[in-house]
Amino acid sequence: MEGFVAQKLNEFATGKISRRRLIETLTLAATSAYAAGSASAQSESPLKAQLINHVSYTCPNFKEAADWYSKVFNLEQVGPTARDVALPFGKKGEQPYGVSAKDVPLTHLIIRTPNPNAPPPRGGERPRPAPQAVIDHIGYTIADFNRDRAKAALTAMGVKNLREAGRYSLHMDDPFGYDVQISGLEANALSDG
Amino acid sequence: MERFIADLVKQFEGGAVDRREFCQTVALAAAVYAAGDAANAQPGTGFKVLGVNHLSYSCPDYTKARDFYTSVFGLENAPGKDTGKRTNLMFGPPPGKGGSFLVARNATPSDRPAARAVVDHICLTLSNWNEERVRGTMKAKGHEISGGRDGSLHVLDPFNYDVQFANIVEEDAFRRGQ
Numbered sequence: 001m002e003g004f005v006a007q008k009l010n011e012f013a014t015g016k017i018s019r020r021r022l023i024e025t026l027t028l029a030a031t032s033a034y035a036a037g038s039a040s041a042q043s044e045s046p047l048k049a050q051l052i053n054h055v056s057y058t059c060p061n062f063k064e065a066a067d068w069y070s071k072v073f074n075l076e077q078v079g080p081t082a083r084d085v086a087l088p089f090g091k092k093g094e095q096p097y098g099v100s101a102k103d104v105p106l107t108h109l110i111i112r113t114p115n116p117n118a119p120p121p122r123g124g125e126r127p128r129p130a131p132q133a134v135i136d137h138i139g140y141t142i143a144d145f146n147r148d149r150a151k152a153a154l155t156a157m158g159v160k161n162l163r164e165a166g167r168y169s170l171h172m173d174d175p176f177g178y179d180v181q182i183s184g185l186e187a188n189a190l191s192d193g
Numbered sequence: 194m195e196r197f198i199a200d201l202v203k204q205f206e207g208g209a210v211d212r213r214e215f216c217q218t219v220a221l222a223a224a225v226y227a228a229g230d231a232a233n234a235q236p237g238t239g240f241k242v243l244g245v246n247h248l249s250y251s252c253p254d255y256t257k258a259r260d261f262y263t264s265v266f267g268l269e270n271a272p273g274k275d276t277g278k279r280t281n282l283m284f285g286p287p288p289g290k291g292g293s294f295l296v297a298r299n300a301t302p303s304d305r306p307a308a309r310a311v312v313d314h315i316c317l318t319l320s321n322w323n324e325e326r327v328r329g330t331m332k333a334k335g336h337e338i339s340g341g342r343d344g345s346l347h348v349l350d351p352f353n354y355d356v357q358f359a360n361i362v363e364e365d366a367f368r369r370g371q
Contacts, residue, residue, distance in 0.1 A: 007343075021362075021371060046330040048267035049284045049317040052245045052293055053357070053364050059310035074239030079369025088366040089242045097243040098291020101320045107244055108366035128339075132253055133352035135312040136303075139246035141291070150240070155218045157239075158209045176310035183246055189271040189281040189294035192247065 051096055052107045054086070055138065059176045062113040068175050069109060071157060073140065084112040097141075137171070137179035145184030245293050247281075248315065250354075251300045255279055257351040258297040265334060265348070266317055266358070268295060284317075314347070314355035322360035 012022040059065045066077055066085050075087040088108040089096070096106050142150070150170055154162055161173040169183040204210045210218065252258050259280055262268040268282035271294065279298035286292040319327065324343050331338055331348060339355070340347040344363035350356050357364075 018371065021368075047265065047319055047327060047358070049358070050320045051285045051318045052248075053316040053318040053359055054366070055245070055248075055312055056314045056316070056357075057310060058313045065310065070239070072239050073242045075242070078366055086366040086369055089244060092367045096291070098286030103320050103322070103361045104318050105361045105365040105367075128355075129349070129353040131349075131352055131354045133258065133350070133354040134251050134300075135248050135315065136251045137249045138312065139249070140240075141243040141246040143241035143243055145240075152218065153240075155210075155214060158204055174310065177306055177308040178310040178312075179305065179308065181246070182240065185243070185289050185291070187246060188288035188292060189247070189274065189283040190288045192294070193274050193276070193279060193281055193296065 050101060050104045051099060053105065054108045054110050055135075056110050056112065057178070058112045058114060059178075060113065061175075062111045064175050066111045069111065072154070072159065072180075075109070083115055084110055086110050137181055139169075139181040139183060139187070141187075142182045142184060145182065145186075150182060244285075244291055247294045247296055248312075249296045249298065251298050252352045252354075253300060254351075255297040255299050261351050262295060262297070265331075265336065266356075314357055316345075316357035316359055316364055318364070319358050319360060322362075327358070 008017070008022055008026060011017045012019065057065065062084055066087060069075055069087055070077055073087075073089075075089065076091070077085045077087055079086050086108045087110075088106045090106045094106060095102075096104055145168065147164065147167060147170060151162060151164075154170070154172060159172045161171075163171040165171050165181065165183075168186045169181060171179060171181050174180050205212070250258060255278065259270060259275075259282060262282050263270060266284070268284045271281040271283050271288075274281040279296060282295040282297055283292055284294070288294075322344060327346065328338065331346075336348050338346050339349050341357065341359075342363065345357065345359040347355055347357050362368075
């Protein structure tokens with residue numbers, strides 16, 4: 001713990017992190033150091049995923065995709081750069097739906113465009129192996145989901161390739177042909193499949 | 194409603210919707226409006242997203258993915274959903290209360306056109322982050338950290354899919370660029 005604090009302090013002193021960030025980091029570290037012990041004692045798995053933090057989505061035109069997701073899901077765009085932007089599932093300060101822990105942020109999409117001028121891997125760096133797995137679609141949980149109303153609204157927005165998937169779900173294509181599913185809370189791990 | 198129709202006409206004139214879609218949309222919008230829920234028919238307002246419902250993960254052998262995500266990140270195999278070809282791995286809030294799940298499935302041929310976008314990695318939030326414990330757990334399980342920094346690390350799963358795991362300090366949309 002001391003080493004960690006010293007490291008963060010050094011980062012602050014050298015201007016690598018802000019005063020606010022230093023305080024936040026140390027507060028979290030201090031409060032989680034004790035909580036971690038009790039959490040690991042109660043759980044079979046020492047690490048336990050609480051929520052999706054973000055989904056990294058790469059496409060030819062991040063602005064076009066971001067505008068589509070903003071329109072369809074009413075998402076704000078934050079922290080834009082020349083190559084990417086984040087779309088959190090709510091407003092700043094909101095708690096993720098169903099989550100009580102205070103150290104779990106809102107899920108967000110990071111929508112990116114590859115940099116064609118990115119330098120090649122430096123000598124000695126291992127090239128990343130190509131994945132043999134793919135996330136072929138993502139389902140989003142929608143508040144007050146009603147399939148027929150949703151279908152009307154999506155059609156009005158000009159959303160392409162709408163497909164029904166049972167009574168509680170719809171599929172559609174985003175601007176780059178990625179398969180997007182929406183459903184209500186009724187569709188969950190115990191009811192699906 | 195007037196604005197909605199005007200926008201729809203504009204889309205129609207621009208070729209964004211064809212005649213059939215236009216008619217269906219107006220009819221459906223009228224029905225929704227009559228039902229007293231006009232807000233849902235307004236274009237541009239969008240839906241309220243509560244969270245990620247599920248990620249559909251397709252791979253050569255779902256059992257390897259199942260074992261990895263349950264043992265490393267504590268996902269739970271949903272009872273009765275392991276079919277021998279796929280399963281649902283739950284995490285977060287309870288099912289039906291905002292919980293998410295990862296559908297680990299064996300890859301099957303698809304007749305869908307290939308998308309021009311890809312989900313190149315996902316990031317999971319871990320609560321009560323403790324750097325030493327997180328790194329130590331990964332090492333103990335024989336998984337090499339493939340990248341990242343304190344509070345935000347990466348690991349490759351059995352099919353070399355990039356999985357990031359992080360705390361709120363390092364990965365929060367509203368802190369980007371700070």
